[in-house]
Amino acid sequence: MIFISVIIITLMSYFHYNQLPIYDIDLAVKFILNEQKNNDFDTVSETLGYKPTDKLLIIHADDLGLCESVNSATFESFQNESISSASVMMTTKEINEVVSFLDNNKNYDMGIHLTVTSEWKYHKWGGVLNKNEISSIINSKNNLYWNKRKFTKNGKLDEIRKELQAQIDLATTMGIKPSHIDSHEGALFFDPDIFKLYLQIAEENDLLAFVPIQASVHFDKNFEKPKHAIIIDQFHMLPEGTDINEIKDYYFDVVENLKPGLSQIIIHLGKDEKELREITIDHPNFDYRWRQKDYEIFNSLEFKNHLEKNNIKLISWKDLNKMIDREKI
DSSP states (O other), rough: HHHHHHHHHHHHHHHHHTOOOOOHHHHHHHHHTEEEOOHHHHHHHHHHOOOOOOOOEEEEEEEEEEOOOHHHHHHHHHHTTTTTEEEEESSSSSSSHHHHHHHHOOTTTEEEEEEOOSSSSOOOOOOSSOTTTSGBOOOTTSSSSSHHHHHHHHHHHHHHHHHHHHHHHHHHTTTTTOOOEEEEETTTSSSHHHHHHHHHHHHHHEEEHHHHHHGGGGGGBOOOOTTTEEEEEEEEEEOOTTTTTGHHHHHHHHHHTTOOOOOEEEEEESSSOOOHHHHHOOOOEEEEEEEHHHHHHHHSSSHHHHHHTEEEOOHHHHHHHHHHHHHOH
């Protein structure tokens, strides 16, 4: 009994230390045992008009709306056909720029980056709703909690539901037609009840839900994957602590080693400008240097040639919506 208790404490300490707020023992064991699930790629490829041997890739830009620097880098990358998808944070101050851009560029693929954390040291935001409606996910300074642990431990499901729906409603009211939802910092992927709520919100709004392969451990015989949930079988994002000089090699290696199936690379675009330097101060991961590198690499002819050389087929979340539309026929 003591041995089991020690194992459980060790597991919980590991997840806590690594900013992985998994407090459900059964889920923790599944995570450790790597009980991941995959999409039926034959169905995906057939629905989208590809072969089962094709390598389908979404190049997706997170954090649109964070600031002017991120916005302009993302807009240019869309126009350069360097990315195939992006998602916007509805809790930030620069979302009007995104709306104006989409008014004149309606074909670009835009998701909602559901946001329940505010991680930057000085650049903060609250929720879309009044603080009195979502008090369990707001700190004493009326901002969303700075990390996933505090959100997961304190958040009440009914208040989380209201805020997530309000973010989607605000986007659609402003004229954004989202292709999917995903989660800022992955905060909605750890707690089983919050994860289920995330997928319910997707289904209720007839939107696809991004599910990284790591989060697919939630699915089992008691909780089957709903049709709106799209598991990304090969999911790639810069690991924390990556040296700035290793970023290019990381992305080129990812592309070279992609296997047939559905993949996504999540990038964080921006420009090395005063505004972004101030926002990302004391935050070495995903800071202005990383974002400038992402902007340079993905907009380079060298990287585009690398995609072509490796027979990569770029797709978007708009394309994946055929997975839902097929059900309606």
